[in-house]
Structure formats: structure tokens, C-alpha cells
């Protein structure tokens with residue numbers, strides 16, 4: 001194994017072969033996100049994978065789901081997941097809330113976007129698009145969910161899945177307060 005720091009990174013998992021001709025790829029920069037096929041010479045790029053999620057806030061706080069799958073098995077998670085190839089982020093966010101919590105939601109606005117490393121062999125980077133939403137009913141645990149829970153802003157659990165979650169939850173409560181986007185006010 002060479003440890004020469006001037007060398008570029010190894011092509012990443014899933015990107016070691018050219019998707020045009022199957023030839024071996026080589027890296028073109030130290031981060032390994034810019035590749036070239038050693039056979040046909042085409043340039044290849046590694047991008048973050050898009051995910052969408054909903055910060056669903058009701059009278060009892062924000063809805064979190066306890067994961068029953070890796071990564072982060074047993075941790076509390078924001079309802080969300082990877083987008084399908086032909087799916088817009090808002091549609092994916094609504095679909096995931098239905099699948100994971102059997103809950104229809106009304107989306108009220110974009111909170112923001114974050115980048116996270118996705119743990120595991122694949123070394124994925126995930127671009128998460130986070131929406132503020134309101135529950136339209138009562139959640140129930142879906143297939144990938146062990147438990148659903150509502151959490152007040154000052155009682156967010158320690159074991160949260162994914163690096164961006166705590167800050168995004170904080171921003172969700174702040175956005176809801178500042179915009180008075182929904183609630184029981186008849187003002």
C-alpha cells in the first residue's frame with residue numbers, strides 16, 4: 001500500500017468502472033469526485049445523492065421515528081429518504097412520510113439543504129432537502145419504523161440519526177415560530 005500524500009484518491013466504491021465502456025477509472029483530483037476512464041478517456045463525476053425529508057411539527061412537537069434498519073439502527077430519525085429518479089423533492093418527502101409513518105402531511109416551506117456522509121461501505125454523500133410540514137392525521141409506525149414519537153423542542157433525544165438532524169430540527173422550530181405558518185391562531 002502506498003502512502004504517498006501527493007497521489008490522488010482511489011476511485012470510490014461503485015465508481016471503479018466506467019459506466020460507458022466498463023473500463024477502469026482513475027481519479028483526477030484528491031477528493032476522488034472527478035474521474036476519468038483509463039480505457040475510453042471519458043470524464044466521470046461523483047455527485048451527492050438527493051434525499052428529502054419532512055420536519056412534521058404538531059401540537060406535541062416534532063415527529064421522529066425510531067429506525068429498525070442500519071445505519072443508525074435504534075436511533076431517532078426525521079421521516080425521509082432517497083428520491084426516486086423521476087421524483088421531485090416535495091413529492092418524495094410526502095411519500096416517505098406516508099411509507100414510514102402512514103401519515104399525510106401538508107408541506108409549508110423549505111427549511112434548507114445539508115450535506116452528510118452516509119455511513120457504510122459505499123461512502124455516499126447525501127444532499128438532504130428538508131421541508132417544514134404539518135401532520136394531517138395521526139402517525140403510525142411503518143415497515144422501517146419501530147416507534148413514532150412527538151418531541152418538544154427542549155426534549156430532543158440524544159441518539160439522533162445523521163449529522164445534520166439536530167440543527168435542522170432547531171431551524172424547523174425557529175421557522176415555524178417566525179413565520180406563524182400554521183397553528184390554531186384565528187388572529
Ligand SMILES: [Zn+2]
Pocket residue numbers: 018019020021022023037038039040041042
Ligand atoms: Zn470508458
